Amino acid sequence: MKLSKNQVGKRYSKALYEVATEQNSIEEMLEDLKSLKQVYEENPGLSFALAGRSISRTEKLKILDTLKNQFGELMQDFLGLVFDNNRIDCIIDIADAFIEKYDEENGIVEATVTTTIDLNSDQSKNLESVIMKRFSVNKVNLTKIVDPSIIGGVIIRVGDQVVDGSVVKRFNDIKKTLLVN
Secondary structure, three states: OOOOHHHHHHHHHHHHHHHHHHOOOHHHHHHHHHHHHHHHHHOHHHHHHHHOOOOOHHHHHHHHHHHHOOOOHHHHHHHHHHHHOOOHHHHHHHHHHHHHHHHHHHOEEEEEEEEOOOOOHHHHHHHHHHHHHHHOOOEEEEEEEEOHHHOOOEEEEEOOEEEEOOHHHHHHHHHHHHHHO
């Protein structure tokens, strides 16, 4: 049975997280993985080049060595292991799973806030505080979206939970109530 990239990502990230914890290098590994993920996203051909069959293993190793040189020793060893096990195409999934585990362990959530106007810094801090209390977390990474189509109010999305306080939702709720009656 073949594992999906998501499953591979979770398995490798779990092992990497354990090793990084033992070596007290969680923060360093987190930064390395974020940087590596950014390199992969900015260079979509990189994954294809390292995982595909269009270039020789020798050429792939040259590319990998160039890539590895910008990271710490643990990350260099990890990249070598992933490459040797033909899982280099799962790097983004591994990074995502590692970041998710780190966030979970440290009480950090990603929140998306949709409003009709751009929030100033005081409003953003206030909203972060409300989200921290509501979801019992230590830190909120806030992504702000401006969408005039919601007319007014706020829509907050944290993971798979949505708190919709938009005027459009209220309007639609009233409309449904009137149509039912």
